[in-house]
Amino acid sequence: xxxxxxxxxxxxxxxxxxxxxxxxxxxxxxxxxxxxxxxxxxxxxxxxxxxxxxxxxxxxxxxxxxxxxxxxxxxxxxxxxxxxxxxxxxxxxxxxxxxxxxxxxxxxxxxxxxxxxxxxxxxxxxxxxxxxxxxxxxxxxxxxxxxxxxxxxxxxxxxxxxxxxxxxxxxxxxxxxxxxxxxxxxxxxxxxxxxxxxxxxxxxxxxxxxxxxxxxxxxxxxxxxxxxxxxxxxxxxxxxxxxxxxxxxxxxxxxxxxxxxxxxxxxxxxxxxxxxxxxxxxxxxxxxxxxxxxxxxxxxxxxxxxxxxxxxxxxxxxxxxxxxxxxxxxxxxxxxxxxxxxxxxxxxxxxxxxxxxxxxxxxxxxxxxxxxxxxxxxxxxxxxxxxxxxxxxxxxxxxxxxxxxxxxxxxxxxxxxxxxxxxxxxxxxxxxxxxxxxxxxxxxxxxxxxxxxxxxxxxxxxxxxxxxxxxxxxxxxxxxxxxxxxxxxxxxxxxxxxxxxxxxxxxxxxxxxxxxxxxxxxxxxxxxxxxxxxxxxxxxxxxxxxxxxxxxxxxxxxxxxxxxxxxxxxxxxxxxxxxxxxxxxxxxxxxxxxxxxxxxxxxxxxxxxxxxxxxxxxxxxxxxxxxxxxxxxxxxxxxxxxxxxxxxxxxxxxxxxxxxxxxxxxxxxxx
Numbered sequence: 266x267x268x269x270x271x272x273x274x275x276x277x278x279x280x281x282x283x284x285x286x287x288x289x290x291x292x293x294x295x296x297x298x299x300x301x302x303x304x305x306x307x308x309x310x311x312x313x314x315x316x317x318x319x320x321x322x323x324x325x326x327x328x329x330x331x332x333x334x335x336x337x338x339x340x341x342x343x344x345x346x347x348x349x350x351x352x353x354x355x356x357x358x359x360x361x362x363x364x365x366x367x368x369x370x371x372x373x374x375x376x377x378x379x380x381x382x383x384x385x386x387x388x389x390x391x392x393x394x395x396x397x398x399x400x401x402x403x404x405x406x407x408x409x410x411x412x413x414x415x416x417x418x419x420x421x422x423x424x425x426x427x428x429x430x431x432x433x434x435x436x437x438x439x440x441x442x443x444x445x446x447x448x449x450x451x452x453x454x455x456x457x458x459x460x461x462x463x464x465x466x467x468x469x470x471x472x473x474x475x476x477x478x479x480x481x482x483x484x485x486x487x488x489x490x491x492x493x494x495x496x497x498x499x500x501x502x503x504x505x506x507x508x509x510x511x512x513x514x515x516x517x518x519x520x521x522x523x524x525x526x527x528x529x530x531x532x533x534x535x536x537x538x539x540x541x542x543x544x545x546x547x548x549x550x551x552x553x554x555x556x557x558x559x560x561x562x563x564x565x566x567x568x569x570x571x572x573x574x575x576x577x578x579x580x581x582x583x584x585x586x587x588x589x590x591x592x593x594x595x596x597x598x599x600x601x602x603x604x605x606x607x608x609x610x611x612x613x614x615x616x617x618x619x620x621x622x623x624x625x626x627x628x629x630x631x632x633x634x635x636x637x638x639x640x641x642x643x644x645x646x647x648x649x650x651x652x653x654x655x656x657x658x659x660x661x662x663x664x665x666x667x668x669x670x671x672x673x674x675x676x677x678x679x680x681x682x683x684x685x686x687x688x689x690x691x692x693x694x695x696x697x698x699x700x701x702x703x704x705x706x707x708x709x710x711x712x713x714x715x716x717x718x719x720x721x722x723x724x725x726x727x728x729x730x731x732x733x734x735x736x737x738x739x740x741x742x743x744x745x746x747x748x749x750x751x752x753x754x755x756x757x758x759x760x761x762x763x764x765x766x767x768x769x770x771x772x773x774x775x776x777x778x779x780x781x782x783x784x785x786x787x788x789x790x791x792x793x794x795x796x797x798x799x800x801x802x803x804x805x806x807x808x809x810x811x812x813x814x815x816x817x818x819x820x821x822x823x824x825x826x827x828x829x830x831x832x833x834x835x836x837x838x839x840x841x842x843x844x845x846x847x848x849x850x851x852x853x854x855x856x857x858x859x860x861x862x863x864x865x866x867x868x869x870x871x872x873x874x875x876x877x878x879x880x881x882x883x884x885x886x887x888x889x890x891x892x893x894x895x896x897x898x899x900x901x902x903x904x905x906x907x908x909x910x911x912x913x914x915x916x917x918x919x920x921x922x923x924x925x926x927x928x929x930x931x932x933x934x935x936x
Contacts, residue, residue: 356457366398437535533547699771815856853930
C-alpha cells in the first residue's frame with residue numbers, strides 16, 4: 266500500500282471518528298436528552314462519593330420528627346401549639362443563637378392555643394433574629410405571590426420572609442441553589458436561606474444581584490452530617506444539648522415532613538450520598554444551601570462556551586487519536602485517557618469546586634471513539650491481511666501465512682533464538698526407487714506423498730513446514746507460535762507419518778526415515794521483504810538431519826535425541842539406544858527410538874527391557890555377555906535393527922578394542 270493511500274486512510278478514519286465523537290458529545294450536552302441529563306447529573310454526583318467529608322459547625326438542625334410528635338403529643342394533621350416554638354426560641358435567645366430560621370409556614374392562627382400564638386410572637390420579637398419561611402405560589406389571575414406567616418408573627422420577625430421552595434431534578438436530587446423564582450416577574454422575591462445569610466452578614470449577600478448567579482449545592486457529607494437534634498430534646502437543657510449548645514449557631518427548625526403542616530405529604534429529597542429509596546429531609550438541603558452562602562464554598566459549573574470547547578476537543582482527541590491504533594492498544598489508551606479525565610474532574614471538584622459534564626466524555630465519547638477505532642481498523646486490517654495473504658501464499662504454508670498476516674514484523678529480515686523441535690524426514694533408497702520413472706508420474710506420486718505428510722501429520726500437530734529438499738522434509742515446532750508441548754507434538758507427527766497407510770512407487774513400498782532433535786536455533790526470515798524465506802539455522806538443525814541419517818545404520822524409522830525424549834517421557838513409549846558421536850559433532854548424543862503411543866508399553870516391554878540389559882553390558886565393556894544378551898533380543902524380535910547394529914559393533918571391538926577410557930559411546934565416521 267502506497268504512502269499516499271495510507272495517509273488518506275489515516276485522515277479519513279480519524280476524521281470520521283472525530284465527527285462521531287464530537288456530534289454525540291455536543292448533542293447530549295445541548296439537546297437535553299434523557300441520557301445526556303443523566304450523564305450530566307452523574308458528573309456532579311460522583312466526585313462527592315470519594316471526597317473527604319466536611320463537618321460544618323456553623324448551623325444546627327432541629328427536627329420536628331416522629332419522636333417529637335409522640336413526646337410532645339402534637340398532631341400530625343394540624344398546627345402545633347406555638348407555645349412550644351416560643352419555648353424553643355426563648356432558649357435560643359438566652360443562649361445567643363446567631364439566627365433562628367423556620368422552615369415552617371405559620372399561615373394561620375392556632376385556634377386551640379391562642380395564648381401559644383401570643384407567646385410565640387413575643388419570643389420572635391425578643392429574639393430579633395428570626396427568619397420565617399413563605400410559600401411561593403400564584404394568585405387567581407396568575408400573578409406570583411408569597412403565602413406568608415400571619416401578621417402576628419410576620420410583624421415580629423427580623424427579616425420579612427423568604428420562600429421555602431427548592432429546585433430538584435427529575436431524580437429528586439437538589440443540585441442547584443434557588444434564591445430567585447424561575448419566573449422573571451417574580452425576581453423580587455428571595456429564598457429564606459438567602460434572607461438568613463443576609464441577616465448573619467454573609468459577604469455574598471452584600472450585592473442583591475448575586476442572588477441571580479448560578480450556584481450548585483456543595484454537600485458536606487451524607488444526611489446527618491450537619492449537627493441535629495429532635496425538637497423535644499432542644500426545648501430545655503439536658504444531657505443531649507446542655508446550656509450554651511446553641512450559642513453563636515444558626516438554628517434551622519423544620520422536619521422531614523411537608524412544612525405547612527407536618528402531617529401532609531413528606532418534604533424529602535435525595536442527595537448524591539443517598540442510595541436506593543433513601544431520602545433526606547429538605548431541611549438538610551436548605552441548611553446546606555445556607556452554609557454554602559456563609560462559607561462561600563458553593564460549587565461552580567464551567568461556563569457553557571468552556572464546556573463546548575472541552576467536549577469538542579475531547580471528541581477530536583479521542584475520535585481521531587484512537588482510530589490510529591489497533592484495538593488492543595486503542596483500548597488501553599481509552600482506559601488511560603478515561604482515568605486521566607476522571608482524575609482531573611475530581612481534582613477540579615475537590616480543590617477548586619469546579620465541575621463540568623465529564624461523564625459525557627467518559628461514557629459516550631470515549632466508547633464511541635473506541636468502537637469506531639475497532640471497526641475502522643478491523644476493516645482496514647482485513648483488507649491488508651487479504652493482500653498480504655495473497656502475496657505470501659505463493660511461498661508459505663497456510664500456518665505461516667496466517668502468522669505472517671497478523672505479525673508484519675516477520676516479513677522483515679532478521680531472526681531470533683528459539684528452542685525448536687526439528688524434524689527431518691527422508692525416503693529410504695529413493696534414488697533407486699525413482700530411477701527410470703516418468704517425470705509426470707514421479708510428480709504425481711511425490712505430490713500425494715507430501716500432501717499426506719503435511720496435512721495428516723505435520724500440520725495436524727501445528728508444525729511448520731520449512732521446505733522440501735528433494736524427497737526430504739524439513740519442519741519444526743514451537744515457531745512461529747510458541748508451544749509448551751512442542752516435543753510431544755513433533756513426536757506425534759512422526760508416529761502419524763510412520764503409521765499412515767503404506768504408499769508405493771514404481772512397485773516398491775516407500776519407507777520414511779525420521780530424525781528429531783530439540784535445541785536452540787536461529788529462526789526467522791533470512792530472505793528479504795521481496796522474497797520470504799522463513800527458516801532456521803544452527804548446529805541443532807544439522808544434528809536433527811544427522812539423526813534422520815542414523816536410522817540407516819540402526820535399521821530404524823524414527824529416532825529422537827535425549828533433548829526431545831525429555832519432553833515426552835511418560836507420554837509416549839521409547840527405548841534408549843545408547844550414546845553416539847555423529848560425524849561433525851564433538852559431543853556425544855543420547856539416542857532413543859520412538860516406539861509408539863502409551864498402549865504399546867506392555868507389548869513392547871519384554872523387548873525393551875532385554876535390550877536395555879544388553880546395552881548396559883555393552884556400555885560397560887562386557888562384550889561377551891552383551892553379545893549373548895543382544896542375541897536374546899533377536900530371539901524375540903528377529904529383525905531388530907539396533908540389536909543387529911550392536912552385534913556388529915561387538916565384532917568390530919574384538920578386532921579393534923576401544924580405548925581404556927571408553928565410556929560406552931559409538932562413533933560414526935560417516936553421515
